[in-house]
Amino acid sequence: MQRVLVVEDSKVVQQVLRHLTAQYLDVAVDFAWSLAECQEHVEKYDYSLALVDLTLPDAPNGEVAKYTLSKAIPTVVLTSKIDEYKRQQMLEDGVVDYVIKDNRDSYHYAVKLVSQLLRNQGCKALIADDSMLSRSLMKQMLEKQLFDVTTANDGQQALEILKADPDIKLLMTDYAMPTMDGFELVKAVRNFRGRDDLAVIGLSGAGKHGLSARFIKYGANDFLTKPFMNEEFHCRVLQTMEQLSLIADIKESAFRDHLTGLYNRRYFYQYAEKLLKNQNQNNTLALLDVDFFKNINDTFGHEGGDQALKQVGSLIRSTFANFTVARVGGEEFAIVLPDIDLARAREYLEAFRKKMASYDFSISDKSCTITASIGLAEFQNTNLKDAMRVADKALYEAKSKGRNCIG
Numbered sequence: 001m002q003r004v005l006v007v008e009d010s011k012v013v014q015q016v017l018r019h020l021t022a023q024y025l026d027v028a029v030d031f032a033w034s035l036a037e038c039q040e041h042v043e044k045y046d047y048s049l050a051l052v053d054l055t056l057p058d059a060p061n062g063e064v065a066k067y068t069l070s071k072a073i074p075t076v077v078l079t080s081k082i083d084e085y086k087r088q089q090m091l092e093d094g095v096v097d098y099v100i101k102d103n104r105d106s107y108h109y110a111v112k113l114v115s116q117l118l119r120n121q122g123c124k125a126l127i128a129d130d131s132m133l134s135r136s137l138m139k140q141m142l143e144k145q146l147f148d149v150t151t152a153n154d155g156q157q158a159l160e161i162l163k164a165d166p167d168i169k170l171l172m173t174d175y176a177m178p179t180m181d182g183f184e185l186v187k188a189v190r191n192f193r194g195r196d197d198l199a200v201i202g203l204s205g206a207g208k209h210g211l212s213a214r215f216i217k218y219g220a221n222d223f224l225t226k227p228f229m230n231e232e233f234h235c236r237v238l239q240t241m242e243q244l245s246l247i248a249d250i251k252e253s254a255f256r257d258h259l260t261g262l263y264n265r266r267y268f269y270q271y272a273e274k275l276l277k278n279q280n281q282n283n284t285l286a287l288l289d290v291d292f293f294k295n296i297n298d299t300f301g302h303e304g305g306d307q308a309l310k311q312v313g314s315l316i317r318s319t320f321a322n323f324t325v326a327r328v329g330g331e332e333f334a335i336v337l338p339d340i341d342l343a344r345a346r347e348y349l350e351a352f353r354k355k356m357a358s359y360d361f362s363i364s365d366k367s368c369t370i371t372a373s374i375g376l377a378e379f380q381n382t383n384l385k386d387a388m389r390v391a392d393k394a395l396y397e398a399k400s401k402g403r404n405c406i407g
């Protein structure tokens with residue numbers, strides 16, 4: 001679990017940061033007022049990142065940033081003013097970035113920055129550049145932003161690395177390289193990785209602005225002109241990655257059912273099938289429908305019904321954690337069991353049916369029992385819709401047999 005430490009001595013600013021971190025960060029966040037308190041926290045927990053105020057009563061000269069950096073905690077600094085000397089010193093000390101507290105938006109920016117850095121953690125980046133100096137400088141800078149960095153000496157090598165590793169999320173590529181230049185690399189990469197799946201930032205030499213525009217035309221998300229300033233590099237990379245994250249969030253929410261957090265019907269038909277494409281074995285589809293759900297709504301109201309659906313959803317999800325589970329209708333759930341034949345699937349689902357029937361559901365603080373009827377369909381590389389028809393028929397039989405059983 002990632003954990004963030006915020007060190008800030010102003011009550012008002014801390015309050016703002018508490019509010020924003022609760023809104024934007026899905027990780028544990030600790031707050032400290034002073035260097036002494038910061039040290040206590042650091043001794044107790046492992047931190048992924050620290051957001052620290054440069055001037056504290058017991059640490060007036062940035063000692064807190066020096067301390068967190070000495071403990072190998074990537075650190076973002078909050079400062080009310082900055083001069084060139086201070087800026088240079090902070091960058092030399094190794095802070096990831098600094099945020100100037102001169103307007104209301106600064107805190108917003110700082111927290112969004114922390115959020116993106118946490119998302120970068122462990123995210124793979126590739127640098128393609130034939131200059132060793134340039135490669136190692138950018139590697140250092142990307143590592144500061146918590147990326148896991150690989151390098152390539154030319155475009156051809158970069159392309160091979162990208163083909164072999166679909167988890168790479170950022171490519172920084174120079175233009176002039178032997179064997180394959182940056183444009184050729186970007187064009188080739190875009191044949192198998194889209195703009196919203198792999199961020200590409202093109203690099204071009206000073207005075208060659210035409211190159212930057214062509215980079216974008218060939219499919220780069222952004223470009224940087226060499227030599228660049230530290231801040232410019234960080235901003236461009238962060239903004240590009242933020243766009244990628246936003247698109248990923250939108251896609252994710254479009255495929256999720258808001259009530260249960262499970263995949264929705266749309267995802268189920270678009271993607272569950274693709275997961276099965278390369279399988280030759282027998283797969284099974286299970287369709288599960290809550291029994292007499294209308295009665296639950298009638299007894300506890302629609303909100304109570306929603307609570308029941310949430311609990312049923314989470315019971316299915318935790319039991320079938322390794323499988324694709326979706327809410328495909330009001331009180332209907334589907335589970336795809338790849339490479340599992342009908343007989344084995346029946347055992348799994350029978351065990352689940354019993355577990356659910358004896359589970360202590362709690363609706364509006366009242367304990368109650370909920371059962372489900374289940375239909376199964378075995379299929380082999382067939383259309384999920386066909387399998388759905390067979391499972392639906394089996395489900396109908398289970399309902400006719402009296403419910404709380406497998407059809």
Ligand SMILES: Nc1nc2c(ncn2[C@@H]2O[C@H](COP(=O)(O)OP(=O)(O)OP(=O)(O)O)[C@@H](O)[C@H]2O)c(=O)[nH]1
Pocket residue numbers: 259289290291292293294295297301302303304305306309329330331399403
């Ligand atoms: N609370 C709540 N109710 C829902 C939701 N979606 C569908 N429903 C209700 O689920 C009920 C389904 O009722 P029926 O199709 O008659 O099925 P049932 O009562 O479960 O009966 P059987 O399936 O025959 O055992 C309807 O009353 C719907 O209004 C939802 O998202 N929340």
